[in-house]
Amino acid sequence: MRWFFLILAIAVVATVYALGPRGAKFSSPPFMLFPDMDNQYKVKAQKPSDFFENGQGARVPVEGTEPLGFKFPVSGEGVGRTDLDFSRGSDYLNTGLFGDFYGKGFPGELTMDAAFLERGRERYRITCAPCHGDSGNGAGVVSKYWAIPPTANLIDARVRDMPEGQIFWTISHGKGLMGPYNGVTSVRDRWAITAYLRGLQAVAGN
Amino acid sequence: MRGLLHEMGNIFPRWTNLLAIKVLVCVGALGTCVIAVAWYSWTPKYTRVGYMPQQPIPFDHSLHAGQLGMDCRYCHTHVENSAHSNLPAAQVCWNCHGPGKVKSDSPKLEPLRQAMDENYENYTGKPIEWVQLHKVPDYAHFDHSAHVNRGVSCVECHGRIDEMPVVYHAKSLSMSFCLECHRNPEQALRPLDQITNLGWKPEDLEPDAFYAYLAGKTGTGADDLKKADEGKVWGQELIGIHLQKAWGVHAPQDCAACHH
Numbered sequence: 001m002r003w004f005f006l007i008l009a010i011a012v013v014a015t016v017y018a019l020g021p022r023g024a025k026f027s028s029p030p031f032m033l034f035p036d037m038d039n040q041y042k043v044k045a046q047k048p049s050d051f052f053e054n055g056q057g058a059r060v061p062v063e064g065t066e067p068l069g070f071k072f073p074v075s076g077e078g079v080g081r082t083d084l085d086f087s088r089g090s091d092y093l094n095t096g097l098f099g100d101f102y103g104k105g106f107p108g109e110l111t112m113d114a115a116f117l118e119r120g121r122e123r124y125r126i127t128c129a130p131c132h133g134d135s136g137n138g139a140g141v142v143s144k145y146w147a148i149p150p151t152a153n154l155i156d157a158r159v160r161d162m163p164e165g166q167i168f169w170t171i172s173h174g175k176g177l178m179g180p181y182n183g184v185t186s187v188r189d190r191w192a193i194t195a196y197l198r199g200l201q202a203v204a205g206n
Numbered sequence: 207m208r209g210l211l212h213e214m215g216n217i218f219p220r221w222t223n224l225l226a227i228k229v230l231v232c233v234g235a236l237g238t239c240v241i242a243v244a245w246y247s248w249t250p251k252y253t254r255v256g257y258m259p260q261q262p263i264p265f266d267h268s269l270h271a272g273q274l275g276m277d278c279r280y281c282h283t284h285v286e287n288s289a290h291s292n293l294p295a296a297q298v299c300w301n302c303h304g305p306g307k308v309k310s311d312s313p314k315l316e317p318l319r320q321a322m323d324e325n326y327e328n329y330t331g332k333p334i335e336w337v338q339l340h341k342v343p344d345y346a347h348f349d350h351s352a353h354v355n356r357g358v359s360c361v362e363c364h365g366r367i368d369e370m371p372v373v374y375h376a377k378s379l380s381m382s383f384c385l386e387c388h389r390n391p392e393q394a395l396r397p398l399d400q401i402t403n404l405g406w407k408p409e410d411l412e413p414d415a416f417y418a419y420l421a422g423k424t425g426t427g428a429d430d431l432k433k434a435d436e437g438k439v440w441g442q443e444l445i446g447i448h449l450q451k452a453w454g455v456h457a458p459q460d461c462a463a464c465h466h
Contacts, residue, residue: 001228001231001232004232004235005235008232008235008236008239011239012239012243015243016243019243019247019252022246022247022251022252022255022256023251023255023256024256025256025258025374026256026257026258027257027258027259027260028259029257029259030250030253030254030257030375031253032253033248037343037344037345038343038344038345039343039344040344040345042344044290044344045288045289045290045292046290046292046293047338048335056333122399125277126277126279126280127280130274130275130276130280141274141275142274142302142308145308145309146307146308174301177304177306177307178301179297179300179301179304180297180301181301183283183295183297183298184280184283184294184298185283
């Protein structure tokens with residue numbers, strides 16, 4: 001009996017020691033005793049798939065084609081995604097260009113109201129402010145780590161005099177050292193940011 | 207006859223008198239220990255919390271999201287309008303870590319250069335293969351946008367990511383974890399512009415601005431709302447109950463909401 005309890009105590013201590021406490025860091029995938037339907041053979045967003053040759057689950061449309069009658073998924077109440085959010089077309093709304101020239105003014109498809117400007121403010125804070133600063137003066141947190149040249153000041157006369165289309169185009173495709181942001185901001189958000197930027201410039205008295 | 211019985215009585219020595227009890231005690235003790243250990247460690251609180259896989263690039267959230275103050279949505283751009291919260295494309299990193307920018311030749315960023323730098327000798331053009339940590343089983347449905355647009359912050363389910371040099375699994379994400387909040391969502395709701403501010407505290411909220419917002423949402427005057435709350439403690443519970451009512455939050459508890 002005494003021996004039994006001694007061995008039991010040793011076994012318990014050894015098991016608890018080997019298992020470790022809750023919350024301890026470990027790097028091998030979590031243990032699953034019954035992984036019955038946890039990992040089904042289906043493709044989820046951004047996940048690999050061994051079915052396709054290149055190992056990527058996501059498919060790319062065939063070059064030069066546009067899906068016919070395809071509706072983009074719309075979700076997220078309050079955000080209200082619409083077709084206006086996705087760039088696919090060569091009109092002013094989607095490119096900021098009239099022919100080969102940057103256009104002036106905002107596209108007629110968009111309604112300029114307080115909510116639109118508020119959206120622009122929010123997106124500017126998220127996407128642009130790390131580099132260009134909250135006020136647009138080019139002194140964001142990250143600009144300090146940036147070697148050359150100083151991140152552009154968005155409230156000076158040069159950018160103020162740019163047509164709206166050019167600012168939209170710059171966000172979409174980048175310029176010089178600034179990379180493109182078309183992958184992370186929707187078409188409508190890019191125009192909203194442009195509108196908010198106009199507001200910042202006005203506040204700065206330019 | 208008597209003698210025979212007497213002899214038989216001696217077949218079992220004295221110590222066997224307690225044998226059955228001893229065996230019971232031992233089996234009981236063993237069983238208790240096994241159950242206790244399983245109770246403690248056979249639960250998502252043990253099997254998942256703390257999962258911290260090695261990533262191809264030692265990406266540091268405490269630097270980017272904490273120190274540099276970048277919003278989660280700079281990288282996790284679709285978290286508000288899709289079920290899936292995406293990881294950033296390599297282009298997003300490249301915009302800051304490209305040639306002539308920040309730490310562009312750091313050895314830690316080797317996989318990024320392989321993915322993006324066409325002039326680099328080891329260029330492959332393949333996406334960076336981040337290791338996924340958080341996962342609901344494929345038979346349960348989870349939607350980020352439903353939560354994030356209803357005032358549930360990232361911190362409720364992912365912990366203080368902005369303080370983690372390496373991301374780890376901070377919450378169990380078990381079914382009981384989901385349901386605990388679905389039963390009392392007011393304990394978690396906060397204004398929509400504070401979703402990605404993981405350090406937010408209810409006390410930081412300005413009462414006047416909050417009542418003005420509620421008035422706009424519900425049509426009741428801000429002063430009336432304020433008067434009705436007199437004497438109540440300003441904190442998470444009060445804010446949560448107001449927001450729940452104003453937004454008509456209904457966190458489902460029926461099985462089909464998550465299993466369909």
